Amino acid sequence: MPKKGTEYELFVKAVYECLNCADGLSDVQIQHDVKLMGAAGVEHQIDVFWTFKLGGVDYKVAVECKDYNSHVSKEKIEAFHSILHDIGNIHGIFASKMGFQSGAILYAQKYGIQLMEIRKPIDSDWEGRIKDIHVELCMRSIGEVTPQIFVNKARAEEMGLTLPDNNQFHMFTDQVMVEFSEMIVNKKTVDTDGCRTMHELIRKLPVGKLSKHNKFVYGFRNAIIRLEDVTLPVDGIEFTYDTHESTDQFCHC
Secondary structure, eight states, X not given: OOOXXXXXXXXXXXXXXXXXXXXXXXXXXXXXXEEEEOTTSOEEXXXXXXXXXXXXXXXXXXXXXXXXXXXXXXXXXXXXXXXXHHHOSOEEEEEEXXXXXXXXXXXXXXXXXXXXXXXXXXXXXXXTSOOOEEEEEEEEEEEEEEEEEEEOHHHHHHTTOOOOOXXXXXXXXXXXXXXXXXXEETTEEEEEEEEEEHHHHHHTSOOOSOOSSEEEEEEEEEEEEEETTEEEEEEEEEEEEEEEEEEXXXXXO
């Protein structure tokens, strides 16, 4: 049978594994139920123990755990201090579920022993604090997108090109490339000497208005649209699309 208090010792060990990781000591191995030899030739049992190196200096940490239902007395701190003194060059932490008597606190402060109240939280611990975090995430997306391509017919005729069906470009939005010297939105230049896929243009459509049949126009100067062996001079693209909203709720308790 495991000795009394083993469950609490393992709980404290897990807590310090998390704390050490948060402090950047993720590679430190924390041990449970370790035997250390003291200067007087006496072997001491340590509930939780780890070592680490910082700035070329080796540090040792010993944690005494008491699964008491009352405050730890000064005598228990004195006994732990005696063990630390015999081992030498070691930092001591005393962990308790229920806290410490005033004399124990004064003694620990005098000899540099860290006192920690470590336990699972109870309802009263959350008074004045945030316990549960509820997050509602609203996401807007677009769908039912239809592009209307405004071909520069004069340039197309000069190039001897046949005008294709707009649906041809709608079906392959990730393969359709638009090369331009200037992109214009609402009479303002938003990009120059660029190249965008039809898919990239769709991704940048505004979603602020939640409705159907929204319209948005990209205007171009000196633009060419390409799809495989199809090349066309264009003046702009008008997108008609719907905006949708979905909501997800998360709770961190």
